[in-house]
Ligand SMILES: Cc1cc2nc3c(=O)[nH]c(=O)nc-3n(C[C@H](O)[C@H](O)[C@H](O)COP(=O)(O)OP(=O)(O)OC[C@H]3O[C@@H](n4cnc5c(N)ncnc54)[C@H](O)[C@@H]3O)c2cc1C
């Protein structure tokens with residue numbers, strides 16, 4: 001069974017984000033980029049799924065700039081079979097992104113489409129369910145593990161204040177959260193093999209963005225905090241401050 | 250004049266803070282844009298019983314669709330009904346709460362209506378005609394201000410951020426028959442496991458007690474539970490990734506870049522060092538308290554109040570003092 005995993009190239013989670021002089025972009029200097037963390041979990045789940053079945057292909061799909069090749073090569077080194085890079089602008093209109101991805105995914109020979117539950121840059125948590133809606137496929141979000149059984153998938157998902165077991169008919173879209181298996185590291189052999197795997201780059205079908213970025217701001221610095229004291233002797237003063245100064249107890 | 254719609258989420262038949270906040274924000278938008286404030290409630294039989302209460306948060310009309318199959322959330326049932334209500338109504342803006350349900354639901358509704366969505370917004374300005382919203386990006390390491398150039402403008406609002414005022418007025422409850430056909434649903438919930446009775450989700454609680462690797466062992470979590478119980482209701486347990494990865498706590502409790510982003514009024518970080526990925530998830534809390542034995546731990550850089558010391562001494566005392574304070578109230 002073929003699986004397509006949508007992955008996004010984002011600044012790595014260690015990154016300090018600084019807004020540049022224009023006030024509408026981040027300063028790229030010194031930033032390192034990586035596969036968005038939940039997308040890496042999605043890829044790991046796809047690879048395990050393929051390994052357990054012993055058949056099928058795992059394809060990576062990205063919408064982004066040409067440099068995203070780097071991210072795709074990393075995914076190929078982890079074990080994906082091929083990759084497609086749709087070159088185009090990625091803005092803050094998740095629906096425009098979803099339409100570009102859906103245009104490529106329409107009619108794809110892959111019963112399972114995997115997404116990360118959210119991308120670590122825009123945090124929108126929307127592209128996966130939007131693609132599913134456009135393609136009229138059922139979609140389950142917040143999935144930590146799944147098993148395919150016949151023409152349906154049994155998903156374990158995180159829900160508010162608990163968890164759920166959900167059954168979904170194939171073809172389906174799953175938006176993956178952190179699962180039990182850490183994304184694998186690429187071994188040297190994988191890195192060598194990745195160089196020969198197919199990576200197709202082509203222009204994305206572009207869709208107009210109806211979300212305009214007016215401004216980016218760094219979060220206001222938190223007011224200087226204070227050390228109330230050391231050890232349990234400081235507790236009564238802390239409780240007094242929480243009640244009288246912070247008004248939170 | 251176009252109206253503003255709030256999706257008012259019920260859970261177990263109850264309308265909670267998420268519903269009130271969505272309605273309150275819709276009412277604030279309508280103050281600038283004009284038009285009426287409508288609320289939409291979907292649920293099982295009896296969902297309408299409380300619906301009128303949304304009037305005091307600004308809803309002039311509360312539309313309630315009751316159907317057994319809508320008692321619990323399933324996108325296959327909810328999306329179509331909501332999209333249709335939005336289509337037949339004349340709405341300039343639609344507000345969801347960015348709860349677990351809202352985050353699952355809003356993008357589907359937006360895609361169905363072919364309009365963009367701004368998720369998890371923390372501020373809204375409707376004064377200039379088009380809706381301008383502010384939302385965290387890079388897990389709160391920056392904030393983006395966006396203008397939504399589509400109608401209706403759809404937003405989901407981050408829980409706990411917007412203050413809602415009670416208003417004079419009562420809403421008219423209008424019941425309608427939602428068209429649902431559960432037989433055709435392609436997604437079926439087979440099992441629901443509650444994390445524990447009456448426990449609040451970490452992304453919605455107004456107070457969070459979080460533990461990290463400094464807790465040493467999962468068996469020590471009773472100390473955090475004790476503090477949670479002493480504080481009272483609407484308090485959730487949180488965790489650092491280190492303790493989630495170790496299998497001590499469920500991922501649903503994880504706060505940070507690969508967990509929940511939270512904005513409670515009070516956040517306790519106990520035995521948590523304050524890695525950048527953790528701070529990203531909780532730095533917008535109104536008040537942060539850190540308990541750590543390392544005076545140089547980065548968590549003290551964002552904490553409003555810190556105690557340097559052994560958490561195994563500090564926590565029991567803190568629980569005791571807070572219990573005593575609550576008892577004397
Ligand atoms: C891609 C990626 C994503 C990540 N996402 C997240 C995320 O979402 N959330 C997150 O939290 N982390 C995340 N991390 C991990 C993060 O980098 C840290 O490793 C993690 O937050 C550390 O957890 P901790 O503070 O519990 O443990 P530690 O860093 O080990 O800190 C333990 C603290 O406890 C203190 N302590 C020990 N004993 C005591 C005692 N007796 N009394 C008082 N204090 C004591 C120590 O002084 C120390 O400061 C991510 C990392 C990566 C690479």
Ligand SMILES: Nc1ncnc2c1ncn2[C@@H]1O[C@H](COP(=O)(O)O)[C@@H](O)[C@H]1O
Nearest residue numbers: 006007063115116118119124125126127
């Ligand atoms: N530009 C992109 N290219 C490929 N996949 C993407 C892109 N943007 C978002 N996605 C996918 O959609 C998920 C959710 O993204 P978001 O809605 O932006 O938080 C991500 O985890 C990816 O799986």
